[in-house]
Amino acid sequence: MKAVRSWACAGVLAVCSTMSGADDLAAVFARMDQAAPKFKGMRADMKRVSHTAVLNLDETDTGSILVKVPKPHDYHMLIDFQQPDKKTVAVSGTKAEMYLPKANEIQEYNFGKGHKAEMEQFVKLGFGSTSTELRDAYTVTYGGPETIAGQKATRIVLVPKSKDLAATFPKFELWISDEGATSGISIQQKIYEAGGNYTIATYSKVKLDPNIPDNALKLNAPKDAVRHPV
16 A cells, blocks of 8 residues: 555656656746846856866856847857957858958858758857747757846757757757846857767856947958958
8 A cells, every 4th residue: 555655656746756856947948038128238247168078078158149140040140269269150041151360261161051041040049049949849848947147047958850950959958047138048058969979058247239340240351361262
């Protein structure tokens, strides 16, 4: 009889836990849906940690990030790394450019119009995404509350529904802010790669700014910089 009661209690606890997780995930989605229509631009400090599994090695870059969304499906981003090596990455539509000052060269990546939806999906992870957009592209589960850079957040786990995307990036994690002006916005992202590598991007001093000028998102490279299509 005791064993039966134990199994029954365990079953009830499991159901309650599942219901609680669903409610918490719904609350995260509600915050994201409230933030998405208002998201037009963002400034923040950024730290990126790149982990190489085969070497068990972490490399850390620090700098700043600008994101601008003047209208739906029109995303622009500029990441300006200062340490340990200076480099700037600009993303607009299906085109990305990276300027390397030491080599005075610009590496150009053009993914083509056929990959516009994929690029947009990738760039806007947590930045103006709605719950519908996330659930259409990923299987989303609740990860739990955590504190990131002194700010309360909730972690959610995303597994791509696209087999092609999952083959390269099998899982993503987003930490969605729970508080203040950044509520509903991602303040940390973790991108898992096939083979065990991963990248963590953490944002601090986040400020929503709808008035970022267009020229602030362009590469500040000298005219004699050599361009290399990649």
